[in-house]
Amino acid sequence: MSSEVAFTERVVAESPRYSGAVFTVLTSQVEVAPGRVESFEVVTKGADSVALLPVSDSGMVHLVEEYCPATARRQVGLPKGGIEAGEEPSQAAQRELAEELSLTGDLFRLATFDLQPGYLRQSTVVYLVRNLRPARGSGDERTNLITATMPFAEAVARARNGQFTDVRLVASLLLAEPMVMRSGKNER
The missing domain is CATH 2.40.50 (OB fold (Dihydrolipoamide Acetyltransferase, E2P))
Structure with missing residues (x-):
């Protein structure tokens, strides 16, 4: 070769x-x-998407649990959604953060993922979100979302031991771990 x-x-x-x-x-x-x-x-899917890893100053990560039809079970994952026509990824990120968690914050671009480049034409831009603040938002979800809030270190442990299986969540937690732990604002 x-x-x-x-x-x-x-x-x-x-x-x-x-x-x-x-x-x-x-x-x-x-x-x-x-x-x-x-x-x-x-x-x-017609449009790319954004996903968010919101971590509070106290080190709590805010995730969502939702029903996933392809796996026929509820899974914990990142708040996420499509980028609408005319929207920049950062605008979609703020909109999704408000819709799914009623939060806003400072965005730090973490990665761009192509989930299955062999057959899926969609990229996901992932943001680490810090300095979280309340925001108004109303969701447009097709399934019932439940907020799953836990210490960041616990979420990383669940990613490492296989309890979390959503690839965007696992990769994002592991990519963000050095930044979050270095900030000194986390619960261990």
Whole structure:
């Protein structure tokens, strides 16, 4: 296997196979080598998303528990939502934070994740949120959200021992851990 890329793949055609309320499945024809075209199924949700890791000055992390239809169970995860047309990721982050937790705060861009780049066309921008303050907001959730607040160190421990399985939550907690612990504003 060569480390040099002699050819750059390109999409030559796309056509919808299924379109639902939440996502669309496309057939994507990709030229993978000169003169060789392969078909791939691609899922698109139409917009990228944001996710938030809000940590208070006292070291409490504010998460949400919600029903996840694909796993058929309730899971703890990050507050999150889609970026609406004309919105910057930071604006969507503040809107989602207010809608889901009735909070606002200072945003620090933590990471951008492509959850399944082999077939899902959606990126999620994740923000660490500090200096939390109350805000007005009303949710638009399709499922019942329950706030799950706990010490940051406990959330990290749950991520490490497999109690949390949402990849955005686990990765965000582990990425933010040095920053949160270094700030000295945390409960251990």
